[in-house]
Amino acid sequence: MPERVDRDRTPAYRFLGVEVTRREAAFLVLGVVVLFIVPDLTTVSDSLQLSVIHQGLLFGFAAVGLNLLLRHTKLTSFGHAAFFGTGAYATAVLARYAGVQSVGLLLLGAIAAATVMAAIIGALSLRHTGLYFALLTLAFGQLLYAIALGQSALGGSDGLPIRPGPANQPLLFGTAFSPDVYQVLTYYLTVVVILIGLFVMYRITQSPFRNALDAIGQERTRARFIGLPVRRYVWAAFVVSGIYGGVAGGLYAVVRQYVRPEGTLFFLRSGDILFMAILGGFRTLVGPLIGGVVLVFLQDVGQDVTQYYDFLTGVVLLILVYGFPRGIVGSLRSGGIVNTRLNELRREPSVLSTWGRTAVQSIERKVTEALTSLRIILFGVD
Amino acid sequence: MAVTPTAALVQTLNGIQFGFILFMIASGLTVILGILDVLNLAHGELFSLGAYTAIGVFGFIIGIVGPPGGGVVGTAVFVLAVLAAVLVTAAILLPVGTLFEAVFLRQIYDRDQVYQLVLTFALLLILLDVKKVIWGDSSIRTDAVYSAINTIPTSELVGLNYPTYNVFVILVGSVVVVGLFWFFERTKTGRIIRATAIDREMATAIGVSTDRVFTLVFALGAFLAGFAGAMAVPPTSATLEMGTNPLVLSFVVIVIGGLGSLRGAFVGALLVGVIRSWMITLYPPGEIAAPFAIMALILLVKPEGLFGTWGETA
Known part of the structure; x- marks a missing residue:
């Protein structure tokens, strides 16, 4: 049962090692309820589609894993689609060539494959940090993409179906369901997996391991001097984050019943996963998940509304970079630049003219600078 | 599969030709990376913007000059016109690059690299999507330049059947390489850029x-990308997604060569170009994988890349 503790003089509750204030608990319950009633919500409006939200959650889950690296060790992985794709392809291969039908076994296969892959890629790419690390992970991701594309056993660019056995589909609880029911059931499976995954991630972020990772992220050399096994810890974090990607990929394959290299392994998917984490707020636990739903939803809705949906996503990312650098969840929690500005405006409306003046001044300065730069480009520095 | 010496030579030449195009893209990327410390993911789009723009510029300039007239003079005029069109295209990309750096990137240098x-x-x-608005969804192409330049005999003179346009790309590419190295080694602006790359604070202290x-370097990168786009487009067509592949290959090139090293980018580009081209005949599925395999290998053996980072020499 929940046990009452005090945190900074606000009453908080601790249950299964999760410590929350009353307000946080309300949000937590609300979030879980929303997750569970999504299939009902989607029947209300046509613009909400279960498969879209489901896909967003899956990619978001991979982003939660990536976030372990990004948030604590300050490593930017640009190849997380490698694990997503490994999980998806492991599922497909098991279903196709080993005839595995049970969803549980398929997912276990995905986890195993992703763990091995993350262990290998991690061991090879973690010798580097910064942009080198980002490029190395990108390279390994593209290597896997190329392999999936080039091998006819993996279906080439057509991909592989996940339709094992006489039922022509993976079995939940040993039973085959009609497509509609299957979709909803796999959604609930995803929700359960996500909740477990978030809980595990929360426990990790409460552990000394997280502090060690933070220390490594801040200053590697110092971390090594105080006796932390830097290489091993970062590697462990990398593998854990890879497993999250693998689970998400396995679920994706089970849900979609089809995997293609473009949709799972391509480097733009890696980018998506990274940007989901930042969009949602990479300093938070659930941010990446929400970022995933928002980004996938945005791309899907954008495709319906306009043919220029890339532009839409691009503008959203621009607004994110300049207006809400802490991401959706981070900004909601602490208030972004826009929020502070709004408060200022409410307090003193005349601040508007000051803003206008500074804006004009900065534009003027930019134009002068640009002209000077142009002159330098054309005539050199003399 | 038996590979005749001629076929091997043709493939190698193709690889070198692609390598030069790749160098023009990767050099901009690597210089931006070495000095601004920014990995410009939009660089491939600058390349493809160059390709799209070039089709219009080619059409315009050839409209003025007309098809290649007979004789040496007529051909020379046409080749010069093509070169002028390429330069104009690249020049159009200059303000684009300047705008990118001055308006967008400058605000966030002090933030997280993410x-x-x-x-x-x-x-x-x-x-x-800007490209989609301007030029539409379908791919566009210009045939006039490729076919006209191919009528000039070059490789046929030594008994080899090889498109003259590719030879043209290799020649122009060599000039660009020499020009870039000259720019960074000999001109004042180039030295200032290098000084900034080596020690930013010291450069500021002596009045740079x-x-x-930064603006200059980004504009230079855009110029080179536009140049590459204009050179690359005549044999193929300009498509919306044409920027992706060169971008990813440029990553490979700059990692092989060493982040920020111009010399490394040159060696890396030729290496990637030639090996990729060989793979097309030897083992087609390996075409995409080979560059990444080389990159992973080089990083394991020589983690800082073949030529390390930017330093006293370009």
């Missing part, structure tokens, strides 16, 4: 405006 990735990716997406150097 935000620069997000920003340049956002610019990539926006440019993608890093802001301007």
